[in-house]
Amino acid sequence: MDPQARIQELTQRLHHLNNQYYQHDISEVSDQEFDHLLAELNQLEKAHPDLAQPNSPTQRVGGTITKQFATARHRYPMLSLGNTYSEDDLREFDERVQRGLEGAPYSYVCEQKFDGVAMSLSYENGELSQGVTRGDGTRGDVVTANVRTIRTLPLHLRPGSPPEAEVRGEVFMPNSVFNDLNQEREQNGEALLANPRNAASGALKLQDSALVAARRLRFYAYSVLTPGRHFASHSEALEAATAWGLPVSPTWQRCANLAEVLAYIHEWEQKRFTLPVNTDGIVIKVDDLRQQDQLGLTAKSPRWAIAYKYPTAAARTRLNEIIYNVGRTGAVTPVALLDPTPLAGTIVKRASVHNANQIALLDLRLGDLVFVEKGGEIIPKITGVDLAARPADAVPVRYPQECPACGTPLVRPEGEAHYRCPNERGCPPQLKARLEHYVSRKALNIDGLGAETVGRFFDLGLVATPADIYDLPQRRAELIVLERLGEKSIDNLIAGIEKSKTVPFERVLFGLGIRYVGETVAQKLAQHYRTMAAIMAASAEALAAVPEVGGVIADSMALWSQQPENQALVARLQAAGVQLEASGEPPKAASDRLAGLTFVLSGVFENYSREQLQSLIQQHGGKITGSISKKLSYLVAGENMGPAKREKAVGFKVPIISETDLLALLPAIGDEPSGATSAPEAASELDDLFS
Structure with missing residues (x-):
C-alpha cells in the first residue's frame, strides 16, 4: 500500500481506538494489537517524516523537549469569575441578571468547578493547533506539545466542527493518579505533592513532554468560542462539543430558575466527592449567548456568570492515638487514629500528620479535639487543635526514638523532615514493602503474586528478597499445603514468575526499589548504560551526568551498587534469567569526532536543551561529567551559569566555550562519520579559539 495512504489509514484507526477507550471505556482491540498498529505507524513516520501529521497518535507518548515556553495572546480574554460562599449572594446575582435582561425569561447552566488548570485550545479545520x-x-x-499527551483530548475533531474553534477547559490530574504518584514519591524518599491541582500545573510546565505523558493528565471542556455566532446557547455549545468528540463532564445541568440552581448545588455538595477529580464549587452561567452579550462584562469578570464555592470540608473529632508506619525506604510516617467522623462524603477514622515537625507545630496531645480537613487534599489532614476543649490529662505526643517495627534507633538525615529506620536489611516492614514494590504493576507485574500474597509469603519465611521469588517454583510442595492456594493458583503463580523474566530491564531496575530511582530515572539509566553491570560499575559522578539524574540520585544509586548484599541480589536475579540488559541494538554513534573529550554543561542554552546537547556530545563519542576537574576538556556555558563553576574552571585552566563553539565541533548535517575529525583535531580547533 502507498505509505501516505497507510499512514492516513492507521492514523484514523488509532484516533478512533483512543476515543473509544478513553472516552467510552470500550476496548475494541487487545493492547497487543493496538501497540502493533502504533509501532507500524511510528516506523512509517520515521521512514517518511514528510508524511507525518502533527497530531499523529504517536505524539501521545511525548518526546518533545522545550527549552522555554513561548507566550501567545488569547483571542478571547480568559476572565476570572466572581466567587461567593453565600446563597443570599446568589439571590442577589439572580436579581441583577433579571434587571439586566429587563424582565425577559432566562435560564442557567450549572457546571462543576473543577480544581485544575485552565486551558485554551485552538482547533483549525478540526485539528488541534495550539494549547x-x-x-x-x-x-x-504555549504548551501544545504537553497537551497533546492528554489521551482524553482529541487531536482532531469529528465532522461538523467549524473551521476555527477555541475550546476552554480544565486540565486535571485524576485523584487516583495523584495518589499513585505520591505513593511512589514517598517510597523514593521524595517530597510529596501538595494536591492534584499543583501536580497538574507542575506537569504542564515540564520541559520534556514524555514526562508529561507519564503523569496521565485529563481534560474536561466547558466552553466553545468561535468567530461569529454558531450557537444560540451555552448548553447547545456543550452538546456540540460532545458530538465533536471533546470530553465534557456529564455533570452539567440546565436549570430553568434559581430554585433549580440551588437544588443542583445541594445535590452535589456531597455527591461531588464521587467524581474522579476534585471540585470546589459550582459555576452558574446564563444559558442564552445573546443574553450574555446583553449583560456584558466588568473589567475582571462576566456579569452573566458566578461561582458558588463550597466551604472547605472540615470536621472536629478526638485524637485517640498516633501510629507510625515504616515504608520501603525506612521513612517513618505518623498517622492519627481518630473517633470516626463524617467528612466530605466518607467516614474518616485516620488522618495524616505528615512528620515530626507537624506534630511539634500543632503541639498535638492524645485526647485533643482536633480539626480535620480535606479541602484540596485527597487524604484528610489535621489542621489545628481546639485548645479551649483540651482535657487536663491530655498526653503530649512524643515522636519515637526507635523504629516501631524493629527497635533500631531512628536517624534524621540533614535537610529531611522524616525520621528513618536505617536497618534496611532487617526491618520487616521495609523488606516486605520492597517485595510488594517488586511485584507491583509498574515493576515486574507478576500475575498471581500480588501485594497480599507476597506479603503472606514473607510472613511465612518463604521469601525475603526479590531473588527468592524465583526459587518458589522449586518449592511447589511447600506451597500446595498452604490455605487458599489451590493447584490452579500455584500454576498461575509459577507461570507469572516465568513470564516476569521477559519484563524489560528498565522496569526491573525500577522494581529493585532503589531510593530516588523512580520510573523515569530507571528508564534514563537503562537507556544510557544498557546493562545493570554498567550501571553498578559507574561512579556517582558519571551517573550524575545522565539526563534527569542529579547528584542526590547518583549518590544513592552508587551507594546501593557498592553494597555486597545488593551485588549478591543482582547476581541471583541474573542467574534466574531476569532481564538485566536493555533489549534491541544500542544507538549507533554518529561519529567519533569528540572521542576522548569530556564536557560539563551549565546554564540555559539558546538553541537546544541541556539534555539535547548532552545527547549530541554522546552521539559523537564525547563523555559528560557532572563536576569540574583538571581532567575536564571543556565547560560549555549557557546563560545564567553558576559563578562557582566558572571560577573553578578558570582555576583549573579548563577552556570555557559557548553552545555555538560546541556545535562548530560537530560534523555538518549530511557529513559521513568516516570523514569525522579526530578528537585531537577537534580539540585543536577549539584551542584556536582561545589562543
Missing part, C-alpha cells in the same frame, strides 16, 4: 495556559488572562504559555 495555551490561562496566564494573566490576556497572554499565556
